[in-house]
Amino acid sequence: MIETSSLASGVVLANEGGGGLHSVAASGAYSALWLVVGLPLLGALLLLVGGKRTNAFGHILGTAMALGSFAVGVLMFVTMLGKDDADRSVDQHLWTWAPVNEFQADIGLHLDQLSVVFVLLITGVGSLIHIYSIGYMAHDENRRRFFGYLNLFVAAMLLLVLANNYLLLYAGWEGVGLASYLLIGFWQHKPSAATAAKKAFIMNRVGDFGLAVAVFLMFTTFGSFDFADVLGGSASASDGTMTAIGLMLLLAACGKSAQFPLQAWLGDAMEGPTPVSALIHAATMVTAGVYLITRSAEIFNASPDAQLAVTVVGAITVLFGAIVGCAKDDIKKALAASTMSQIGYMILAAGLGPIGYVFAIMHLVTHGFFKAGLFLGAGSVMHGMNDEVDMRRYGGLRKYMPITFVTFGLGYLSIIGFPLLSGFFSKDKIIEAAFAKGGTSGWILGAVTLLAAGLTAFYMTRVMLMTFFGKERWKEAPAGAPADWHEPHPHESPTSMTGPMILLAFGSVFAGGLFVLNESFVKWLTPVTGFSHGDLPMSEWAVTGMALSMVALGSAVAYVQYARRDVPAVAPAASLVTVAARRDLYQDAVNEGLVMRPGQYLTRLLVWFDNRGVDGFVGGLAAFIGGTSARVRKVQTGFVRSYALSMFGGTLLVVACTLMARMA
């Protein structure tokens, strides 16, 4: 195993830049690597198997496990800082999983500069969200189970980014899907939550199909699915194979990261408790697709066609999400659409190859801070507003919840790309990279990213204005309010909730600046992902200028519409485009018409066929011959004949199939 890794990486390193899966066996401080996954997994087991006995301290235990995992993650990071670029990645083989001849599935971990970034993000933001949830879920009778699921999620996500082979990655990949299912459907008694959870899982499974086929292809091509073997061999394998693997990986990424055409589950996933939306459906799980593509850099580098497909998907989604985000009145759904759009940025960047990988990950991290902060802020607003999510029922809240206002505000400034905040740097770099791709496609992608920047400024300014400014629309009872309607009493949330929001706000403000200082982030990741400057057709200042103009324009339009005029408490009639955006550009209608309905008809037809066509036809015939329709008589008289007949039919089918198979 280990010999194989270093052998393959020797070849890769010679190729200069990227693909540095040069690993040594974990020793010293690194040997604690397995604890990063092990601690939250233990927490999940204790909380879910322990049942009611752990109710009293479940939230403390869960949070402690997340913090413990973070501590080990920091230890890994510090250890890594103390080493040279070339010696930074390690492999830890735990045990042999499922060996069948060439198929050697192992449980093994791989830590390098890329995965450590994810470890810190997942455990860091994860710990903050555990702490936040202590307050947010304080009154939920199933709080212990909630923390069990959160721990399970963290463990699965860490497995996803630490696995040293694609099969184990697949296990983590499905594991986060399961945790997401359990958490979206956490309030199971609500049919909408249960439906949303199921929808998310099934759409994700469509993506997982892609990942499974990608692993099959890797195995038939390389006889292995270890990162070292697959990535080390990618450059020399045939283009067609690499394109096929790349497209299958892209399908997987589309499912997990809610990219077009598998995006429809993310909005509904907002049925889950808000900390879940912050952690899973904003900061970490939904970005797994970006990790997958970046981790598989060598595969995509070897296939320009697959790369093109990635950029196209990213470009469509970045606009799709932004357009939908402009029309949503539900604060969480607006943020969800924004997430989809921002991940579109990352996917687009990852599709650009070595020009974009680093910036995809950089935006992923800054987005992790500001979007988690925005979601926690939204949760804090809901907490003080009787769980109201309709922004038309908000307004003027800045006076009542100042900390939430400031932290949310900083997240807002960061996401729209206000100069010198985190989002400004990371998004600007992606726009530059898009232009730097060169050629017509570079111009198109650049224009798309610029347009999306303007749209982002519009919809986020809209959210900000509708929530914290303007008239206090929540004071009047909504039309058709129940008799027991009470005016909400907005208030600031407890420290356990505001604390994590403040820390995330720091990240939203400063992380980007730190990353670009001395190009530290680029230097950090280059040994793994490779890096190239591309060919920017204009000066960097020109790009920044255009981006800032778009931001100013978007914000100004939002200001005119939502600050200069009163916001109606009920959504007004609107243009066709707005209506389409409110309905997520008819994504559900399309899925229903193309997949669900035909599927239902097929299923019904087959059920009919199996009951009557196969069984009933012969049974009915027998009954007819027997001259009676009484069920008992049918069973007794026509039976032998009918089954002899049906089996004869079956045999005929086999013969027919055989003949067809032979002739083909």
Add this chain to the structure above:
Amino acid sequence: MNGHFPWLTTLAALPFVGGLCVAAVPAGKRKLAKNVALLFSLLTLAVAIVVAAKFDNDGGRFQVTESYSWISSFGVRWSLGVDGIGLVLILLTAVLMPLLILASWHDADDAPVGADGAAGTGKAAPRSTHAFFALMLLVEAMVVVSFAATDVFMFYVFFEAMLIPMYFLIGGYGGPQRSYAAVKFLLYNLLGGLVMLAAVVGLYVATANQGIGIDGNGTFDFVKISQAVATGQLDIDPTAEKALFLGFMFAFAVKAPLWPFHTWLPDTMTEATPGIAVLVTAMVDKVGTFAMLRFCLEIFPNASKFFAPAVITLAVIGIIYGALLAIGQTDIKRLIAYTSISHFGFIILGIFVMTSQGQSGATLYMVNHGFSTAALLLIAGFLITRRGSKTIADFGGVQKVAPILAGTFLVAGLATLSMPGLAPFVSEFLVLVGAFTKYKVAAIFATTGIVLAALYVLMLYQRTMTGPLRPGNEKLRDLVPRELAVVVPLIAFLLVLGVYPKPVLDAVNPVVDHTLSRVEQKDPAPTKPIEQAAGTEAHTTGGSK
């Protein structure tokens, strides 16, 4: 290595004797009868563990062997022996049996359900609790012999004889349509068996013609026949070989069941008690897939290769058809029955793609499917017994009143949809990878099964367990200790085999390599192999032992 003590005969005799003892318990003492049954199933498990301990993965093909003369005029012998595949399936049987007895504890207590569906109308004669458990043990004995028999005729006898106790278990205990289901079960399988009998006789004649047996007689000795085929000593005419293959395969395909011979299974599983339904799908049906792998492939290698594309086509149809049908069901037990049809498709696909991953995966799948289906069906059974209905629409919101039941049901469901970390994932992935290396299109179609599985499991879970509590479910109790004693071991097995299936694979892999060498199949080599470091073990798919 002929053991001094007849371990396998003991293993088979224990449940048989147990059945007799249960039947001998005085009529009024139901509890005693159940306890005796449980005791004997546990003793059987203990002996199975002893056999496993005596087994050496690197030893010869058949171990713990014994052989005695039985019907000498036809050269039929009482020959027993296990290879790695037989061993793991015997272990599965021995582990499941005590759990099934515990799960079925009260299933034969009251009068049968009347034809109008009302429970305990009392018109029919009261059912015998004793007979129920005695018959279950009898089935176990016959299943064990089937997995251990190394004489083709002996295998056939037990393969067929199993139908009789099964018929009474299905027809005597279960839902209102139980006699319809039992007759259907019997007729289908009987016909399969008849065709097989003809083929068994044909095989005997062929061995006699070519002088494989002693003194110009034929032989039923599997080891001898298989070796004669491998060495070319037994060279059956291709047309005859195909006919004989079809004769065997037909019986196994009905039993397994392979689409389109499956229609008996949904009726049987719906009408039988949950414990008996598990007995059918987790043990009895496995004899069918086991026999395809052992008898069809090794005795008729050329015909197996000839028919492989057709069987693969049917298997893939079965995977998708079973899953789609499961999605469309309104009855919990019927739904689970169709999931089994889908899963048997995977097992048969794995066997007939003839790669080591496919066949090892298929064997592991047999074990894992045993556990996952048992868990899903038994928990569903606990739920159905409480509610007095198996209609999905009657449930809803059960999670609220019975969280442990709902939680364990979800785990069983996740196993059924092959969630990584639980056992069936490993076997399903192996089967699919093994299929993909040779039959890309078939494998891709089969892989859509993972999406469909998510649909049928999660739809079932959503409709029964989530949402607001539906009227009629308010008083459902959570799992009681007896039921937990059934569910906990099953889930533990699903978890352990999910993260560490290696012990099973280590036992199975050598047999699969042997089988593949007999059908002269090698795993396709990777198109762009990674240069292995020196000293990496060359993987052999051939090399008979």
